[in-house]
Amino acid sequence: MRQRLIFVTGWLFIIIIPVSLLAQNKTVTGQVTERNNLPVVGATIAVKNSTRAIVSDANGKFKLSIPDNAVLIISAAGYKTQTINTEATTDFQVKLQEDVSKLDEVVVTGLSTSIKRRNLANAVATISAKELDATSPAQTFDAALEGKIPGAYINANSGAPGGGISVKLRGVTSVYGNTQPLYVVDGVFVDNTSTSAGLNVVTSALANGATTSNQDNPSSRIADLRAEDIENIEILKGASAAAVYGSKAAGGVVIITTKRGKAGKTNITFSQDIGFIKASKLLGVRALTADRAASLSRDSATSAALRQQFTDAQSKGQIYDYEKELYGNTGFARNTFLGVSGGSDNTTVYFSVALKAEGGIVKRTGYNNTSIRLNVDHRVNDNIKIGISTNYINSSADRGLFGNDNAGVTTGIALSSTPSFAQLHPDANGNYPNDPFAASNPLQTVALMRNNESVNRFITGANLEVILQKNSTSTTKFIGRGGFDFYNLQTSVLFPGTLQFQAVNKGTSIQGFTKNLSTNYILSLVNTFTPSDKLSLITSGGITQETGDYNNLLNIATQIIAGQSNVDQAGALNATQLRTKFLNGGIFIQEEANLIDAITLTAGVRFDRSSNNGDVGKYYTYPKAGISWNLTNMGILKGGFFENIKLRAAYGQANNVPAYGSKFTSMVVSNITGFPGLIVNTQEGHANIKPERQTEFETGLDFSILKGRLGFELTYYNKNIDDFLMLTNSPASSGYSTKWLNAGNLRNRGVELGMNARPIQSKNITWNTSVNFWTNRSLVTKFIIPPVPQGSFGFVLGSFQIQQGKSATQILGLDGTGGVSKLGDAEPKFQMNTYNEITFFNKLSLRFLLHWKYGGQNVNLTSLENDFGGTSPDYDKVTNKLGVPDAVYRLMQIGSDAHEFVQSSSYLRLREIGLYYTFTKLPVSYIKSIQVGVSFNNYVTITKYHSYDPEVSNFGTGFSSGIDVDPYPASKRANFHVSFDF
Template identity: 30%
Template sequence: MKKTNKPISSLRRIKLICSFSLFILFGFGVQGQSLYTLKGIVKDYLGTPATGVTVQIKNTNQGAITDFDGNYELNVSLEPGDYVLVFRQLGLSTQEVKVSLANQTEVVNDVEMAMDILGLDQIVITGAGALTSKKQLGNTISSIKGGDISQSATVDITGALSGKLAGIQVTQNSGDPAGGISVRLRSSSTVNGSSDPLYIVDGIIVNNNSVDVLGTTSVVQNRLSDISPQDIDRIEVIKGAAAAAIYGSRASNGVVQIFTKKGQSGEPVITVSSSVNFNSLRKERAYNDEPFEWASTDITVLDKVEATRYNYQDMIFNNSTGTDHYVSMSGGKGKTDYFGSFSYLENDGILKSTSYQRQSGRIRVNQEINDWISASFGTYFSTSKSKDQPNGGYVAGVLPTILFSDNTIDPTPDADGNYPTMTFYPNILEYIETFDYSQKNNRNISDLQLTLKPIDGLKVSYILGYDNSESTGNTYVPIGTTTIDLGRASNTTVTTSQFNSDLNGSYKFDINDIFTSTTTTGFSWQADKTNLSSISGSGLALGVKTTNGAASITTNESRSERSFWGGFLQQTFGISDKLFVTGAIRLDGSSVFGADERNQFYPKASMSYLVSEESFWKDTFGETLNSFKVRAAWGQAGNLTAIGPFDRLSNYAAISIDGTSGLIAPTELGNENLRPERQTEIEFGVDMSLLNDRVGVELTYYKQDIEDLLLARTLSPSTGFGSRVENVGTMTNKGFEALVTATPIQSNDFSWSVTGTFSTNKNEVNNIEGDQFGIGNFGFSVAKNGEALGVFYQGYYARNEDGSLLLTDAGLPQREKGSYDADGNPVAERDANGQPSGANLSKVIGDPNPDFIASLINEFKYKNFSFRMQFDAVQGVDLLSWDTRMLYRFGGGEQTAKELRGESVRGTGTANFSIAESYIEDGSYIKLRELSTSYLLREPIQGVDSVKFTLTGRNLLSIDNYSGYDPEVNMDAQSNGSRGGVMGLVPIPRVVKFGVVATF
């Protein structure tokens, strides 16, 4: 906020005019009450100015934020009387100051805030409109400041979560400019459904679907990429079944609550930021650079001839740039505050002919109607477009062409513009220069919220939310390519509309001086509609890029609707503000299940005990362990999204024969008796601070038991159907999470803080009929009894008793053979010559689920300088590298170079090609995820409050043993169970970003 002794500058006059215009626009006036100025200076526990502290008049929407000198100022219209000022900031203990307003017009209160390294005083949202302090919770809830999100140099909000919380695994599945990101809170909780958390923006359940509108899995985007990270105020994450007690069973995988910025009373504040980023290929893959090739295809012939070899990577990758521009304006007067913003982002990919653009804007207006009614309206819109390339996984593309090619062919077109044939896929330059793959997305998220406080302690809130997204993909393949001689064009549009209506009430009162009671109840209704339409044409007319010029056209259309409903009742008792006991019951229902099973009850119970508040603790351990909290939570939730709207039915397919329409019987029999998968979770933990609140530790153990998994069961042929989805199968997750925060050095000029996280999870699937079934990676990823979801099950090397490879007479490796025992375990067999005999054998050869994930963040601040370094680690994870497999055989890889140099027997690569174990690689890595520094100029010129310069690097370094570009990517994109497959994917780029942020 600005100091009152400054003269009114021209810029300030402009801001006042803008503020007045906004009030006129929204039709809000200032109510006639006494005018007061509440002001002061806020300092932290070191006596230094506390910047960014929220100062709010309790039980109202009127507030302000301290400026860079710790000053706050509220100009308010209030009736004379007694009020309470509440001072809050993450990391500092909440302070409440009583204020009496009478004849004086200016009231000054200076405040010094103590450290709260565990955040126990932090007010968090545990449901739509439900507020509570963190110390009352029996389950974990973690918060991230918006500044840590906006400064992470990511396009997607979810990407910025990586490494900042315990128990969360964030994976960027490709290096495309808006490549999809997977988020797992703890682990997978279903086989066929989604394990994504529920995303909520300002109380609105939003769509984060990953829709493939281009027919190429690797370039699927998340819809949270529609939201600008710079609009984020904070993010709160609730894990496990505890989240579902309030938000419903759609939150059984946890909740990511996103809170956007809003205005505060006071003169307008304008923030302008601009940045430029530089993207580059972090690592080049080894390729065949031997200037020879084999004279014969016979592997017994070792004659070579000279050959020119090309590094195709230099031809398809380039350094690229991007820009991000943002402006916001916020303020308020009286009982009205507002916030508005607009952003424009443009980012080119490191793969040539790829890019992403996004424009977005947001408006939020909060209005206190009277002493007990307030309203809020917000709307967010964005439009984006991307230029893409088909790549990876199960389709052709630029990088797959390289994998399947011998790099002795120059891909440059001839004088007539004809591209030479490289392999059975199109030429790499032909893709880049002639193919047209693009996506367009339009998004709107709007909400209207009402809050009523008719009597002391009673709060009623209503939220009506709407989220509409439309994604359109267009593809064009020119005439004359290797794969499609006659050319092809397609258009696919997916539109998803979501509604949610939440009515919640809470009543809090003091039973006596010791006991407090908080009762919360609510009801929610949600619905979504998805429409898909596509048209594809082949045999294009010359020069035509659309389907209306196609000789053969196919169409597809589908529509689906779902609705979810639920109600809950929760009761919390507090004893002496140190022991809190909570119990809750929730009813959830979904239209995707049959009438007899769609409504289910889910209970919850939790406990939180601040042992350090007891006198015995203070007298014994208090000086060493300053605070000590034990907590426990138990709860159940159902998975309401494991099946689609019509999966419980026998769905007949339409067909047309000779102009007559008809139906084809399905292979899967319907089942009206399906019920939701049920998850039961128990969680124990301790939170402690020690050494004068210099060190904070959070430790959590949890166990999840999921039953009634929805899986297909094979039926007898006599039924006329092949399978039926039934409630069979179970899954367990057991894990441990640790978060350690420390401030080794804290002084007025210099500070050093450290944050470390460690998480481990053990997943196991059981009771699957037939022992296992394939779920991705060409069937190599399976759900198998007694194993973690998605383990790799395939062929492996034949070995001698000492573990060395059993080679053929020609010195080549070979696959193990034999038979299976009664328990299904492979048993190796040998013939008279000691060579493998019998049938090809398979076993579990790898696990894409990590043994543990960890992170380490160091932050240093010296006066106006700051420095931040973050390392992320994923350890004990296996990859199924199809890249390695293809390079074994098709000549362009390092294996062929080794054979040409005589370092390995000719034919070794071809032999390895047929043995899946040969392309299982260690996917463990330690990444320098973020490295940033900034410098803050305070009031550099009149009218400018601050200018901040930032320099950020992302994905600068990866310490790993992976032979490819990056072990983090995944060809099945945001798939739930199929993880760890790598084939022809764009690597995650190294990003260096320079930015400037100015506040007026």
């Protein structure tokens, strides 16, 4: 494949003979304004069928050298595009109209092509820079997506600093395979692997002796990106839109475009945020009395001792709220950003530096991120344009010790059984006492242990556009895109021997080193043929390749020398290594036809193969097709009530490749009488394993009324996943315990409704709003193996189970009648959001985002742990039919009824709200504007859920979401903001 790339690239450069340069014999000037005659800053003025373009300055003015009889295309985000013929004059006053319904927004239709939304056959969600980051900045990029993507179900793996988000688009797309979307940044496929730090060694969250676990709650690597650098995000939610991106796009595609330089005067932006971080919610602690303290034990002697301990502590004023002491801290946050944009007609540059430092709500936790970005675009001539995007990221996250735990050592689990009269504070010499109520002293653990993730990352992409042929009706381009994503990740975990739970191991140091390199390229030819103003054909085709090389080495040392963390300073050392590689290749062809700017037809096919498939040489075929019919452009509806109305339908297929190594029966190392040897693994390979196939059909209606001030988007989709992958138990007679196979089919059906509106539009007040509604229902339509629980803790407490004829995300459990039945579903009944921006006098801006999730259940074991430990704040309330304390009643249900542990996770959350004022009339000319503001993130949540966060998902980014086991609590943020434009 590499030789093919070299050959193709060389051949293309040999045959590229630039077309004669267009004669540059006149200069045009002008100004771009909006309806109130205010300048439109950053509007793009481009020469049609050329790489030549410029943007308007702070006064909306522009100056551009163009050939005779050139056609200018003027566009700006949020405005309708205008086309201008330059034959008559060289000075233009362009007044743009607002595009509330986003009809002129350009969105992706292929790997190398795009189209205006008014002619689009798919529902594609977009998030602008203002919607992403300009209301109330989140800690990480992935957290900034929460509540903003219609059709998405998003959970936080942990509230710990450094992020960790699970994103599912249009329902469950796989059970054991990849469920997350593909992230593409300026053409580079970005890795989003979550790497375990090996905490399972001390927590035993997985009781099978495993070293790594998806319950370690590691961060997602997409969190490394900085939202300040992003210009726009497009979300391709289903196969009908994402098919051309290949096997890594089975869970959808998130296309991220970063900011580019703009020709003209250099623009410098400097901003500073200072903020405070608090826990969103504390559960509270049980109000103890001497009698309640005595009831913590059934042994009479122990009860008497507990009564005395409580009385002594109370008399000394040593009753503590340990939850507040651990989680009630205020983290200080600061974020500094410097961005520079500028350039000439031929070369533009965007450069940014960003520094972030945030403390956590738990002591000795926090997050730091440093990012440097340089984007350069150069127009060699009217026919050749190149672009380079580079980003260096260094991040460090101290994440603490939280989550599921079978050893009783994590902070939350230990806290759950520690009463308020326990004496956990250090003495004058800093020595912590043992916690007699738990396996660890949580104050000691927080003070002395370390769990750090540090990353050095380089993401570099390149784009090349060459016009190979051009005449009055046809233009042919070569477009090459690609790049690499490389990072070194180090996880450093240290448990000193002085910790209470390290009495046996005498100190544990876990040092992890991960190196990952991902590469990809797309080489394509695109021909635009326009024989008349009533017909346009865009033909594209090309080849793609993606590679991945992931290497994780984990060293676990015990009996470490006091004060040391190096693994060689220990009495025992164990090492594990995981290496995975893949090579995916594809060929694609696509044709798009536009008839009288009213009917758009799209058809394409992709041929994919992967080294993970059973047959590595076989190309699997994945077609796509779409049609949109704009009734107003067709002339069927002329003017009047509807400004625009469009019918659309799309079909497509995509795939998800099998897990790495699933086709092989591997050999594992064994010690045989002191000599190394090999034995056959207990997991059987499947030589003929094939990829999951996803088939989606969607249809919809888009229309706008009231001169475009009110727009609607209605979408229905049906998505089928065939041959989904499972790791199933093998019969004992086979000699193996597990085996990979293509186990069945499942289906997702859903509805997405969107509205964009401008309810108020006057000289002094403008109100823009959007409202979205989405819902999804899944169904397992075929399952060839017996149903077994998937994730969680079995039917006693509630568990997922794949079962034919049932929802893929159902939660089953003991129902109180001696049987097992459905107690809930992780999938919500529906979700809604609304984003609003109200601007007063073009100076004062109020922005806010509300998110409502209705329905859906979590398996909540945080409350159960508190009941077990006798610390639940409502322990002694009596609201049940038996007349016993509520916590006692809940504990009595264990083994007979799991309803108490499967709880509704509905909520209404004010995710973001910000108030900003912009000063433009300043005493100095070199400062264009100053903006000051205050914002709040996740500050108000209305929910009946009985734990820290209804969005929790302690079991990682895979299939099992909505599991709650004493996580790092979610946080809320207040920020003060100031920025300067020079």
